[in-house]
Amino acid sequence: MRRKKEKENDAEKVKKRPLMRNVFFVYQHMRKWLPESITVLALNTVAVAIAPFIWIVVPKLIIDELQGSARMDWIITVLAVTLIITAAVHFTKEACIGVFRMKMARIRMLFGLELHDKAMNLDYHHAENADTQNLLNRATRNTGNPNHGLGGVMKQSFSLLGYMIGFIGYIGIILSLHPVVLVYLLISVVIIYRLKSKSDKYRYSREDDIRPYERKSRYIGNVLTDFEFGKDTRIYQLKTMLLDKMERLNKRTEGVQKEINTKSLKVELIDTVLVLIRDGIVYAYITYMVLSGKMSFGSFILYATTINGFAVWMLELMRNFTEFRLAARYVDDYLDFMEIENEKILGEPSPLPSGNRLAIHFDNVDFAYPGTEKKIFESLSLDIPAGQKLAVVGVNGAGKTSLIKLLTGLYRPTEGKITIEGTDISTIPLTEHYKLFSVVYQEIKPVAASISENVAASETYDTNRVWDAVQRAGLGDKVNSLGRKLDTPLLKIIEDDGLELSGGENQKLALARALYKNGPIVILDEPTAALDPIAEKDIYESFGDMIDGRTAIFISHRLSSTKFCDKVAYFENGKIEEYGTHYELLALNGKYAHMFNTQAQYYQDQKVEVTA
Numbered sequence: 137m138r139r140k141k142e143k144e145n146d147a148e149k150v151k152k153r154p155l156m157r158n159v160f161f162v163y164q165h166m167r168k169w170l171p172e173s174i175t176v177l178a179l180n181t182v183a184v185a186i187a188p189f190i191w192i193v194v195p196k197l198i199i200d201e202l203q204g205s206a207r208m209d210w211i212i213t214v215l216a217v218t219l220i221i222t223a224a225v226h227f228t229k230e231a232c233i234g235v236f237r238m239k240m241a242r243i244r245m246l247f248g249l250e251l252h253d254k255a256m257n258l259d260y261h262h263a264e265n266a267d268t269q270n271l272l273n274r275a276t277r278n279t280g281n282p283n284h285g286l287g288g289v290m291k292q293s294f295s296l297l298g299y300m301i302g303f304i305g306y307i308g309i310i311l312s313l314h315p316v317v318l319v320y321l322l323i324s325v326v327i328i329y330r331l332k333s334k335s336d337k338y339r340y341s342r343e344d345d346i347r348p349y350e351r352k353s354r355y356i357g358n359v360l361t362d363f364e365f366g367k368d369t370r371i372y373q374l375k376t377m378l379l380d381k382m383e384r385l386n387k388r389t390e391g392v393q394k395e396i397n398t399k400s401l402k403v404e405l406i407d408t409v410l411v412l413i414r415d416g417i418v419y420a421y422i423t424y425m426v427l428s429g430k431m432s433f434g435s436f437i438l439y440a441t442t443i444n445g446f447a448v449w450m451l452e453l454m455r456n457f458t459e460f461r462l463a464a465r466y467v468d469d470y471l472d473f474m475e476i477e478n479e480k481i482l483g484e485p486s487p488l489p490s491g492n493r494l495a496i497h498f499d500n501v502d503f504a505y506p507g508t509e510k511k512i513f514e515s516l517s518l519d520i521p522a523g524q525k526l527a528v529v530g531v532n533g534a535g536k537t538s539l540i541k542l543l544t545g546l547y548r549p550t551e552g553k554i555t556i557e558g559t560d561i562s563t564i565p566l567t568e569h570y571k572l573f574s575v576v577y578q579e580i581k582p583v584a585a586s587i588s589e590n591v592a593a594s595e596t597y598d599t600n601r602v603w604d605a606v607q608r609a610g611l612g613d614k615v616n617s618l619g620r621k622l623d624t625p626l627l628k629i630i631e632d633d634g635l636e637l638s639g640g641e642n643q644k645l646a647l648a649r650a651l652y653k654n655g656p657i658v659i660l661d662e663p664t665a666a667l668d669p670i671a672e673k674d675i676y677e678s679f680g681d682m683i684d685g686r687t688a689i690f691i692s693h694r695l696s697s698t699k700f701c702d703k704v705a706y707f708e709n710g711k712i713e714e715y716g717t718h719y720e721l722l723a724l725n726g727k728y729a730h731m732f733n734t735q736a737q738y739y740q741d742q743k744v745e746v747t748a
């Protein structure tokens with residue numbers, strides 16, 4: 137089973153982008169964003185390539201000179217020049233490391249910004265898709281971890297070219313010793329390298345198995361530490377269940393990691409034995425050459441330091457190269473995410489319908505959520521004339537919120553079309569389309585920013601308009617009672633004195649945001665669920681004023697609220713079962729009337745009980 141999976145993974149790898157393409161992708165961006173980073177890279181390359189040879193060549197020169205004419209002034213000059221060059225090379229390397237580290241951090245941040253921008257602009261259905269979330273997690277490691285993917289390519293490039301040039305220098309010296317020695321050294325290096333890259337490939341493929349465990353475990357970690365889950369986790373004692381789940385996930389992760397480690401340990405062992413044999417043979421050969429008088433003592437020192445340095449150099453080069461290759465492979469994760477395509481608009485882009493009174497038409501719409509079979513809507517048709525206030529009601533799961541998701545463009549119908557003022561919405565670019573709607577959802581999450589910024593959804597805003605929206609949404613008194621008024625920061629997550637609003641206050645804030653946006657189509661999805669009865673009554677009474685003649689859709693389980701709407705559509709299983717005014721539907725005495733009476737009866741019974 138595992139074999140099969142490994143093969144599948146390998147086959148998938150073959151389909152991946154060429155590694156050099158990934159590397160050039162990183163270099164292109166380095167050049168585009170911070171061209172000086174390439175200069176630093178080049179300087180460091182020269183320093184790295186020169187450094188080891190200074191103290192390989194100079195001892196030979198000095199020993200040969202001592203055994204020959206022994207000119208002290210010559211020796212002192214060589215030593216002085218060598219010391220100056222060593223100091224310059226050392227300083228260049230150190231300075232480059234510091235500067236390059238800063239440049240890399242900046243470039244990773246810029247890659248991160250592009251990633252966030254992409255994530256925010258992805259079609260909404262991706263936000264609910266586990267595969268896309270996995271891709272995003274993998275892509276985020278590229279920008280968050282300096283050793284991984286994009287960061288890894290930059291980091292490993294820093295010394296890699298220097299090591300490669302130095303490698304050529306080593307080859308030249310060893311070739312002058314004996315070509316067979318060079319061939320032998322190279323063969324052993326190739327064997328070790330192949331073993332290591334196989335082990336790295338295995339690691340890469342097995343990390344795919346770990347990822348879902350990590351994601352689930354991270355989710356549980358968030359639930360356990362998130363303020364918002366605090367009540368549920370305590371009252372229902374969810375802690376034990378969640379910790380047990382987390383423990384199981386961590387054990388699975390550990391299991392896979394153990395298999396990966398065992399494999400790389402075996403490779404390390406073979407590597408050590410090969411290095412031992414390799415060095416043993418070469419040292420025996422040069423010792424023999426000196427003893428038989430075929431090599432000077434100076435040359436012995438030269439070759440001994442070369443062979444010694446070569447082994448360390450090769451290991452560094454291989455490690456560097458392997459990590460460079462691996463990092464370049466992981467750049468795929470970033471590109472996979474960045475290359476996710478949004479659905480294209482159909483045909484020529486249409487301009488946004490203009491005006492504040494827009495008619496909406498659902499024309500034979502079919503819809504199933506991506507990756508699911510079940511049709512939520514089948515041949516659904518619905519007309520909402522311009523300026524109409526439509527109440528959408530029905531039991532849980534009837535499709536009310538799905539209707540809104542389709543209208544606002546978060547999902548696209550599988551069949552049929554939705555038009556606004558006759559324009560098929562699938563021909564309107566989404567960023568334009570979103571401008572049409574002022575929506576208040578049942579669940580609202582303010583962001584950690586000031587009240588004004590939350591209302592205006594921007595750092596720049598018109599304070600008078602923000603005040604107006606806040607007051608109309610019924611939040612005026614609350615804001616007036618705060619020391620910093622509209623500038624009060626929300627949430628404690630960033631500011632210590634951040635304000636935590638109650639559920640109902642949050643809903644009023646969402647209402648204020650919708651009023652501020654002033655979109656021509658207003659959608660209220662259970663906007664009063666968390667409001668107290670007085671606030672709810674105030675909102676209903678000012679509903680007409682808030683809507684101000686716009687087309688509005690009002691989803692609510694509180695059927696008394698539908699009285700404020702022109703029409704009511706009663707949904708069941710994705711179909712409109714009943715349609716008419718509130719009073720028409722009551723007179724019909726069907727499902728809507730039954731639901732309404734059930735709710736009303738509950739209140740009447742309470743009244744009777746209290747009177748009794």
Ligand SMILES: Nc1ncnc2c1ncn2[C@@H]1O[C@H](COP(=O)(O)OP(=O)(O)OP(=O)(O)O)[C@@H](O)[C@H]1O
Nearest residue numbers: 264505508512530531532533534535536537538539
């Ligand atoms: N992202 C999704 N993927 C798959 N199915 C979904 C998704 N969101 C909702 N559904 C399914 O679509 C159906 C309709 O859900 P929808 O949220 O539209 O109902 P609703 O009428 O708004 O319910 P409620 O009154 O509880 O808010 C439900 O069966 C639900 O399970």
